[in-house]
Amino acid sequence: MVKVKETLNPFDIAREQIDRAGKKLNLDSGLLEVLKNPRRELTVHFPVKMDDGKVRVFTGYRVQYNDAIGPFKGGIRYHWNVSLDEVRALSCWMTWKCAVMGIPYGGAKGGVICNPKEMSKGELERMTRRYASEISIIIGPEKDIPAPDVYTDSQTMAWIMDTISMNKGFAQPGVVTGKPLVIGGSLGRDEATSRGMMYATREAGKKVKLSLKGATVAVQGFGNVGSHYARLMHDEQGSKIVAVSDSRGGIYSEKGFDPKEVLAFKEKTGSVVGFPGTREVTNEDLLELPVDIVAPCALEGILTSENAPRIKGKIVAEGANGPTTPEADDILHKRGILVIPDILANGGGVTVSYFEWVQNLSEFFWTKKDVDEKLEGIMVSAFNRVWDMREAKKVDMRQAAYMVAIARVVEAYKWRGIFP
Numbered sequence: 377m378v379k380v381k382e383t384l385n386p387f388d389i390a391r392e393q394i395d396r397a398g399k400k401l402n403l404d405s406g407l408l409e410v411l412k413n414p415r416r417e418l419t420v421h422f423p424v425k426m427d428d429g430k431v432r433v434f435t436g437y438r439v440q441y442n443d444a445i446g447p448f449k450g451g452i453r454y455h456w457n458v459s460l461d462e463v464r465a466l467s468c469w470m471t472w473k474c475a476v477m478g479i480p481y482g483g484a485k486g487g488v489i490c491n492p493k494e495m496s497k498g499e500l501e502r503m504t505r506r507y508a509s510e511i512s513i514i515i516g517p518e519k520d521i522p523a524p525d526v527y528t529d530s531q532t533m534a535w536i537m538d539t540i541s542m543n544k545g546f547a548q549p550g551v552v553t554g555k556p557l558v559i560g561g562s563l564g565r566d567e568a569t570s571r572g573m574m575y576a577t578r579e580a581g582k583k584v585k586l587s588l589k590g591a592t593v594a595v596q597g598f599g600n601v602g603s604h605y606a607r608l609m610h611d612e613q614g615s616k617i618v619a620v621s622d623s624r625g626g627i628y629s630e631k632g633f634d635p636k637e638v639l640a641f642k643e644k645t646g647s648v649v650g651f652p653g654t655r656e657v658t659n660e661d662l663l664e665l666p667v668d669i670v671a672p673c674a675l676e677g678i679l680t681s682e683n684a685p686r687i688k689g690k691i692v693a694e695g696a697n698g699p700t701t702p703e704a705d706d707i708l709h710k711r712g713i714l715v716i717p718d719i720l721a722n723g724g725g726v727t728v729s730y731f732e733w734v735q736n737l738s739e740f741f742w743t744k745k746d747v748d749e750k751l752e753g754i755m756v757s758a759f760n761r762v763w764d765m766r767e768a769k770k771v772d773m774r775q776a777a778y779m780v781a782i783a784r785v786v787e788a789y790k791w792r793g794i795f796p
């Protein structure tokens with residue numbers, strides 16, 4: 377493990393990002409303090425009967441960061457490294473993401489400290505249902521709507537929807553998004569984050585004069601976001617996917633490969649590592665490969681002042697939330713590398729979650745074409761809003777995105793006022 381100088385605490389990073397944009401916006405210090413703190417935090421410790429008959433106590437969180445613009449919205453993460461500060465940071469980033477995309481939600485996030493890879497399906501179901509029950513006092517279609525994140529998926533959302541519905545006595549599809557289609561999911565939600573990222577990368581490519589056709593791409597994290605992104609860039613933009621990785625390591629081939637074949641291989645063997653015709657690289661080395669586009673799609677804090685000087689891509693597309701530290705941002709900006717910040721790059725996920733919720737509330741379903749076209753419109757407008765701010769204020773893309781987002785939330789406070 378390489379030692380880095382800066383903090384990797386995600387909530388410290390999130391607060392520094394707010395400070396940076398707040399200064400540029402000349403924000404009042406009281407309002408800045410409001411924006412730097414979550415509105416509500418719920419910590420729950422709850423028992424689950426494991427398959428061996430023993431009872432284990434799990435700890436989970438739901439942080440509701442800010443709802444100045446609309447109901448709280450944000451995913452649920454299952455991971456052994458979940459902490460209150462991580463959930464706070466993720467809920468904070470959700471607030472800016474919804475604001476930058478221009479959708480009528482605030483930000484929230486949840487998490488449970490667990491290792492889902494070592495749990496049976498039955499254990500995961502019992503843990504999910506009990507966690508849903510514990511946080512049911514603050515979630516609901518009109519107040520806070522969870523969605524999938526790392527190591528949670530449409531099955532997890534179905535269990536949460538069922539748990540809440542059983543307690544209400546009737547089906548509540550609008551309580552979560554990212555559900556299976558048959559219980560009110562939206563067409564296109566599974567690939568939405570990645571499709572949005574592809575549109576953002578295409579717009580960025582136009583600005584830095586990089587044609588996506590034949591452009592080389594390295595993707596860290598071959599999960600929901602990373603695998604769909606690799607497929608869409610390969611199939612729809614003609615880009616050359618040369619490296620991908622998962623928690624076990626990465627693969628690299630200068631000639632490139634079809635990510636659909638890698639996905640089939642991973643489904644059979646459990647990892648991308650060992651895919652024929654490629655050589656193994658570490659997750660760290662993957663980021664420094666000589667490629668045009670680097671797409672971190674796993675966890676936070678992986679681009680730091682230590683490795684930023686060695687990144688060779690022209691574009692960094694942040695599928696993951698919080699992959700880059702503020703110090704690394706400065707280095708990448710000075711080196712002329714265009715970072716499409718997480719709150720913009722991966723905002724397609726929450727955008728189609730919003731579409732799903734709208735469809736649930738109106739009980740009217742859209743075609744995949746409707747979803748993709750509306751998503752493209754929202755991504756392109758958001759990208760251009762951020763780009764115009766970057767040009768006008770001569771700041772990097774992250775600060776520009778934060779300035780757009782924070783200005784919007786501040787405007788909501790101006791209208792609503794501070795209660796009482």
Ligand code: NAD
Nearest residue numbers: 526527569597598599600601622623674695696697722725
């Ligand atoms: P996922 O669980 O589907 O995939 C995560 C992938 O990362 C897996 O392939 C896993 O093997 C890999 N991974 C785990 N630890 C790693 C490590 N140390 N090094 C490299 N790879 C590692 O999760 P996901 O939903 O694809 O989320 C990935 C990132 O995208 C997260 O930061 C998440 O917050 C963000 N995100 C997800 C969505 C969404 O719609 N799912 C939306 C916006 C942002």
